[in-house]
Amino acid sequence: MTSARVPQGRGLLYRLYTARLRRGLDEGTVPHHVAMMIDGNRRWARQLGYSTVSHGHRAGAAKMHEFLRWCDELGIKVVSLYLLSTDNLTKRDSQEITDLIEIIAELADTLASEPGWRVQHVGRAEILPADLARTLRTAEERTRRNTGLHVNLAVGYGGRGEIVDAVRSIIARHHAKGGSLEELAESLTPEQIGEHLYTGGQPDPDLVIRTSGEQRLSDFLLWQSAHSEFYFVEALGPDLREVDFLRAIRDFGDRDRRFGS
Secondary structure (H helix, E strand, C coil): CCCCCCCHHHHHHHHHHHHHHHHHCCHHHCCCEEEEECCCHHHHHHHCCCCCCHHHHHHHHHHHHHHHHHHHHHCCCEEEEEEEEHHHHHHCCHHHHHHHHHHHHHHHHHHCCCCCCEEEEECCHHHCCHHHHHHHHHHHHHHCCCCCCEEEEEEEECHHHHHHHHHHHHHHHHHHCCCCHHHHHHHCCHHHHHHCCCCCCCCCCCEEEECCCCCCCCCCCCCHHHHCEEEECCCCHHHCCHHHHHHHHHHHHHCCCCCCC
């Protein structure tokens, strides 16, 4: 199955429009941290008549690599990608999960080869197949000292579970110091919980993008996105264009972020 050729005139107009969007962005309003929920991979594969949805997941993974390059070119420092939720692991067809695990492992390995990029797994490694957990850990170790684009790969991830894990970590540390539950209850703060999240030490996402027209969080970065801006794109994941991304960044820059003030 081949893609239709874009007429030369339309291709030129697209490039000119993309360049215009880029020039119109204010560097001072570009988000520091962008979270991406790629959705619609399965619908994309079915609409194109593929025999399995793995074609959609593979196309979505390729699009995410491209998306990260767009972010890097704009100077965005942190990007979080929602690739596999804890719900996916228990509710999706076993063959689809097997294919997804292979695709995610390939993506993690590829991203770890990008010069300067740092890859970090966020999620529960213990619930993942051993090979995938090992690949994610290796990608982290290979890129730990890199100072370029920081890429969080949310795999085996659930926002509610992350908050539970953070609270458990706080309790365990407090107990190890000999503190009482009463003391912990009095001293517990939102900042303390934030420090124990999988993304502890990172800035919260300024902008959360979701493809395919769906408008829900789906248990992604529940704590961290308390003050995030949201942008929903109608395009299915693999069909996301750079102009869609640039419009999201432009829209973000035009918003008045008051943080409750």
